[in-house]
Amino acid sequence: MRVRVQTADFDISAEIAALRAGKPGIGAVASFIGVCRDINDGDSVAAMTLEHYPGMTERSIEAIIDQAIARWQVTDARVVHRVGDLRPLDQIVFVAVAAEHRGAAFAACEFIMDYLKTQAPFWKREQTPTGARWVDARTTDEAAAARWASDAPTGR
Amino acid sequence: MRVRVQTADFDISAEIAALRAGKPGIGAVASFIGVCRDINDGDSVAAMTLEHYPGMTERSIEAIIDQAIARWQVTDARVVHRVGDLRPLDQIVFVAVAAEHRGAAFAACEFIMDYLKTQAPFWKREQTPTGARWVDARTTDEAAAARWASDAPTGR
Amino acid sequence: MKLLYFARLRERLGLGEESVELPPGVASVAQLRAWLASRGGEWADALQDRSVRIAVNQDMATADTPVTDADEVAFFPPVTGG
Amino acid sequence: MKLLYFARLRERLGLGEESVELPPGVASVAQLRAWLASRGGEWADALQDRSVRIAVNQDMATADTPVTDADEVAFFPPVTGG
Numbered sequence: 001m002r003v004r005v006q007t008a009d010f011d012i013s014a015e016i017a018a019l020r021a022g023k024p025g026i027g028a029v030a031s032f033i034g035v036c037r038d039i040n041d042g043d044s045v046a047a048m049t050l051e052h053y054p055g056m057t058e059r060s061i062e063a064i065i066d067q068a069i070a071r072w073q074v075t076d077a078r079v080v081h082r083v084g085d086l087r088p089l090d091q092i093v094f095v096a097v098a099a100e101h102r103g104a105a106f107a108a109c110e111f112i113m114d115y116l117k118t119q120a121p122f123w124k125r126e127q128t129p130t131g132a133r134w135v136d137a138r139t140t141d142e143a144a145a146a147r148w149a150s151d152a153p154t155g156r
Numbered sequence: 157m158r159v160r161v162q163t164a165d166f167d168i169s170a171e172i173a174a175l176r177a178g179k180p181g182i183g184a185v186a187s188f189i190g191v192c193r194d195i196n197d198g199d200s201v202a203a204m205t206l207e208h209y210p211g212m213t214e215r216s217i218e219a220i221i222d223q224a225i226a227r228w229q230v231t232d233a234r235v236v237h238r239v240g241d242l243r244p245l246d247q248i249v250f251v252a253v254a255a256e257h258r259g260a261a262f263a264a265c266e267f268i269m270d271y272l273k274t275q276a277p278f279w280k281r282e283q284t285p286t287g288a289r290w291v292d293a294r295t296t297d298e299a300a301a302a303r304w305a306s307d308a309p310t311g312r
Numbered sequence: 313m314k315l316l317y318f319a320r321l322r323e324r325l326g327l328g329e330e331s332v333e334l335p336p337g338v339a340s341v342a343q344l345r346a347w348l349a350s351r352g353g354e355w356a357d358a359l360q361d362r363s364v365r366i367a368v369n370q371d372m373a374t375a376d377t378p379v380t381d382a383d384e385v386a387f388f389p390p391v392t393g394g
Numbered sequence: 395m396k397l398l399y400f401a402r403l404r405e406r407l408g409l410g411e412e413s414v415e416l417p418p419g420v421a422s423v424a425q426l427r428a429w430l431a432s433r434g435g436e437w438a439d440a441l442q443d444r445s446v447r448i449a450v451n452q453d454m455a456t457a458d459t460p461v462t463d464a465d466e467v468a469f470f471p472p473v474t475g476g
Contacts, residue, residue: 014169020245029189106188
């Protein structure tokens with residue numbers, strides 16, 4: 001299964017081993033882990049809750065992976081995203097991309113993460129000293145996703 | 157220890173846990189694993205041996221990490237590189253970069269890997285059906301490292 | 313039609329899910345949104361917020377996307393996962 | 395002076411490490427390289443190969459880098475790790 005949304009934590013080594021299993025043509029695995037920080041927008045964060053849209057979330061991430069595979073020479077990819085209650089230092093999201101060569105693996109991994117940030121239906125609610133608040137979408141995330149739409153050569 | 161050269165295998169989860177330990181300001185960890193493939197330049201590869209220059213290898217990787225930390229907003233980084241006899245599917249190299257935000261983590265991780273490929277004294281010798289051969293340096297690796305020297309804006 | 317509300321919007325409306333029957337003349341996302349806003353109060357404010365995203369049958373939709381009683385339509389704020 | 399040879403170069407020369415005393419007039423990387431090449435045979439061929447890299451005390455060196463008997467100098471092909 002390429003995409004999982006779950007409350008449970010995940011093990012990075014096990015996920016990458018599953019992605020690579022039986023594929024000796026893979027030479028490169030780029031991966032990313034997003035982690036719950038203890039601070040956001042200048043306020044301390046004691047905990048957060050992640051909500052999602054069951055069904056659409058998985059579909060939208062599958063579509064993002066399909067786009068990455070169409071665009072780069074990628075063998076396979078895997079995404080795990082947690083929902084529910086999380087605390088600082090907890091792992092939130094995992095993206096891994098396997099490829100023959102590293103350029104494609106790095107590019108596709110960053111692409112998937114940037115698109116996931118702006119397209120996959122998840123919402124974060126943070127607990128701060130002044131109460132709970134929904135996290136606002138960031139214009140920097142929109143900009144990060146938008147740069148992949150450019151026709152500029154990537155050199156990869 | 158930020159840099160290790162060893163014959164033993166490594167565990168990705170344990171390495172990333174050590175990199176993150178006690179640092180709740182980290183929001184992003186980008187990592188890379190280079191893997192021994194069963195084919196290279198069109199020939200099947202049964203095994204390879206990695207040689208290095210003890211002392212200089214570790215120093216050069218430390219210098220690469222220092223450059224990455226000077227260039228991006230990076231919390232910490234870690235590199236493990238294996239030497240000795242390896243077979244297809246074996247892990248060869250691990251690079252992980254932790255940062256507050258993902259753009260810096262991705263960029264620094266790819267930078268370290270590209271520079272390691274062209275500057276750290278390691279040499280690969282492959283076993284193929286026609287005998288053993290030393291792997292030739294790739295011009296694509298030189299090009300990958302060279303693009304970081306450009307003054308072009310990276311958007312990160 | 314099945315309607316879903318998520319995150320800040322769900323809290324604001326005090327409702328996560330409901331079933332409705334579309335009245336005559338409501339056949340697009342824009343018309344559905346206007347009809348729900350006509351409930352007044354929080355509904356008017358929340359649904360007229362320009363940042364609201366709408367998905368029809370789990371695909372992102374635009375104002376022109378057609379809707380029928382057989383569809384699942386979701387309203388939510390910009391996403392903030394990852 | 396401690397001299398080290400790695401990988402293809404080590405195999406070609408049949409030698410991984412040696413200690414030498416520099417003769418008068420050998421005070422730079424270029425002079426050291428020419429002196430070793432003057433041993434003839436494989437030494438001439440291997441050390442005149444333009445792709446050979448040279449490190450002095452574990453830092454990459456150029457033709458002009460000075461050398462003394464206290465230094466560690468390494469000769470090796472372009473690197474292929476990772």
